[in-house]
Amino acid sequence: METLVINVLMVLMAITVWVIVRNRNLFSVIVLGGIYSFFMATVLVAMDAVDVAMTEAAVGAGISTVLLLGALYLCKSEEARPPSKPLIPLLVSLSVGGMLVYGTLGLPEFSDPQAPIHTHVAPRYLNEIKQEVDVPNAVTAVLASYRGYDTLGETTVVFTAGAGVVALLRRRRKGRKP
Structure with missing residues (x-):
């Protein structure tokens, strides 16, 4: 189902x-x-x-x-409307998409218990969270502790992108010098 x-x-x-x-x-x-x-x-x-x-x-x-x-x-x-048919961008997009699909063919099946993440990374996180981090929620422990710098970087990127968009969309008031 x-x-x-x-x-x-x-x-x-x-x-x-x-x-x-x-x-x-x-x-x-x-x-x-x-x-x-x-x-x-x-x-x-x-x-x-x-x-x-x-x-x-x-x-x-x-x-x-x-x-x-x-x-x-x-x-x-x-x-x-575009001035001409965008054939080259279409071909580039299809070829990149094809390469991405081809790259996924070597990945393990979804939920395969013998996949490397299930035999190496996940057991280590689940078994050593109490000793290393002492956070009861496994997802929170991974995101905040093991991947803390990565999460900080992602947050910084999203904040910077949002601030950039706000700066671009901000209208200048009439009569105000730039």
Whole structure:
């Protein structure tokens, strides 16, 4: 049943992407992007990655949608038609996508108990959390202690990107010198 739910959500995500690509109304594209992020967050919940799902919902469906709507307020609501067919970008995108799919063929199967993460990293974290960190929640211990600098870096990147977008979207008052 879980596989069926995930597959249905993936089909809905593919349909959403197709509608986004075909749409010229930027408001609709932003709203559909938020819907896509919601579907992605739901897939992550179904795959038991609730912490990643919460991040996707907050950043993808929440903050990104609000920032893009703010940017749209300063722009036209219709996308301009390209002067020619974008064949080269399409080919580059398809080749990069093909390479990414090819790269995943060497990965272990999903939830394979013999995968390296299940035989080396996860047991170490679960067995030594009490002695090394003394935090009862394993996810919190990994994110805040073992990956603390990585989490700090990710937070810094998101904050800097948000501050940059706010700086770009800020309007100057009339009569004020730059």
